[in-house]
Amino acid sequence: xxxxxxxxxxxLADKWDARYRAAGAAKAVEVLAENRHLLPAAGEALDLAxxxxxxxxxxxxxxxxxxxxxxxxxxxxxxxxxxxDLPLSAEVRDVLAAPPAAESFDVIVVSRFLERDxxxxxxxxxxxxxxxxxxxxxxDKAIPGGPSNPAFLLAENELLRLFAGLRxxxxxxxxxxxxxxxxxxxxxxxVAQRPE
Numbered sequence: 001x002x003x004x005x006x007x008x009x010x011x012l013a014d015k016w017d018a019r020y021r022a023a024g025a026a027k028a029v030e031v032l033a034e035n036r037h038l039l040p041a042a043g044e045a046l047d048l049a050x051x052x053x054x055x056x057x058x059x060x061x062x063x064x065x066x067x068x069x070x071x072x073x074x075x076x077x078x079x080x081x082x083x084x085d086l087p088l089s090a091e092v093r094d095v096l097a098a099p100p101a102a103e104s105f106d107v108i109v110v111s112r113f114l115e116r117d118x119x120x121x122x123x124x125x126x127x128x129x130x131x132x133x134x135x136x137x138x139x140d141k142a143i144p145g146g147p148s149n150p151a152f153l154l155a156e157n158e159l160l161r162l163f164a165g166l167r168x169x170x171x172x173x174x175x176x177x178x179x180x181x182x183x184x185x186x187x188x189x190x191v192a193q194r195p196e
Contacts, residue, residue, distance in 0.1 A: 012071060013071050013072055013073070017072050017073065017074040017075075020051065020052060020072050020074040020075040020078065021074055023052060025052070025054075025082075026051060026052030026053055026054030026057070026079075027054040028054045028055045028057070028058040029054070029055060029111040029112070029135045029189075030135060030184060030187075030189060031109075031111065031133045031134065031135035031170070031189035031190070031191060032055050032058055032059075032109055032111075032133045032135075033058065035133065035169075035170055035191050036058065036062065038131060038169065038170075038191060039059070039062050039064065039107060039131070040064070040106055040107065040131075041063065042063060042064065043064055043065070043105075043106030043107060043127075044064065044065050044066075044067070044104065044105050044106050044107075045059040045060075045064040045065070045066045045067070045105060045106065045107040045108070045109070046066070046067050046068075046069070046100055046104075046105045046107070046108045046109070046125070047059060047066065047067070047068040047069070047109045048069055048095055048100070048108060048109070048110045048113070048122070049069065049070055049071070049095055049110060049111075049112075049113035050068040050069060050070045050075070050076075050079065050090075051070060051072075051075050051111075051112075052075050052078055052079055052082075053068050053070075053075070053078075053079035053082065053083065053088075053090065055109045055111055055133075056068035056079060056083070056088055056090070056109075057079075057082060057083060057086070057088070059088075059107065059109065060083060060086035060087050060088040061086065063087075064087070064106070064107060065087045066086070066087060066088045066089070067088075067089050067091065067105075068083075068088060068089070068090045068091070069091050069092075069093035069095055070090075070092065070093070071092065071093070071094055071095075072092070073092050076090045076091065076092045095115075095118065096115060096117075096118065099118055099121040099122075099125070100121065100122070100125035101125065102124045102125060103124070103125065103126070103127045103128075104125050104127070105125055105126060105127065105130060106126075106127050106129075106130045106131070107130060107131050107132075107133070108122055108125060108126060108130070108131075108132050108133070109132075109133040109134075110122070110132075110133070110134045110135075110136070111133075111134075111135045111136065112135065112136050112137065112187075113136060114136045114137070114151075114152050114153070114154065116162060119162045119163065122163075123163060123165050123166060123194065126166075126194040127194070128194055128195065128196045129193065129194060129195075129196045130193065130194045131169070131191060131192070131193050131194075132163060132166060132190070132191070132192050132193075132194075133189075133190075133191050134159060134163070134189065134190045134191075134192075135187055135188070135189040135190070136152075136154060136159075136187060136188065137152065137153050137154065137186055137187055138153060138154045138155075138156070138173065138175070138186060138187060138188050139153040139154065139155055139156075140156060140173075140175040140176060140186075141176075141185075141186050142174070142175065142176045142180035142185040142186060143180055143181075143185050143186060145186055146186050146187075154188055156173070156175070157173065157188075158188075159171070159173075159188050159189075159190045160190070163190060163192050166192035166193055166194055166195075167192060167193045167194075167195060168190070168191075168192050169191040169192060169193055170189070170190065170191035171188075171189070171190050171191075172184055172188065172189045172190075173187075173188035173189075
């Protein structure tokens with residue numbers, strides 16, 4: 001585990017540390033679990049704002065050399081222990097202060113994290129042909145849950161606009177349509193590819 005450009009002693013990191021101390025094991029989110037068949041057989045992957053690293057673990061088990069970044073030292077410590085025998089590097093990193101470098105990853109996964117100003121850097125960080133898997137909360141809430149601060153909630157079809165420079169491969173946003181006890185509610189997901 002390494003530390004890069006982080007605010008690990010600040011109140012934000014403390015909040016997430018407390019949450020991750022109490023959390024159970026992580027699992028991959030729907031956008032990655034349901035679309036893993038789109039992953040390349042080899043390459044470099046990033047799980048950005050990884051939390052406990054459910055996405056990172058899936059990527060590494062798939063055979064991708066995986067990097068996982070999060071602000072929380074607790075989350076990164078737990079992930080590093082869970083990934084002891086996998087091709088996975090877990091690092092405490094403030095992704096806003098130190099976003100990924102241009103053309104450095106074949107796959108980037110972002111789940112339940114929204115910082116709109118980071119979107120151009122994410123697109124630039126993909127190598128030609130690279131894939132972005134993104135899933136986060138929407139303002140259109142069919143059931144209780146998720147953040148309440150509108151800054152962390154997507155407007156309708158906003159993911160499509162934020163990543164308009166990429167080729168759309170998968171998109172899902174069900175809102176309040178139909179039977180709200182079924183399906184993917186309160187979130188939107190996207191898989192998009194950088195043109196070659």
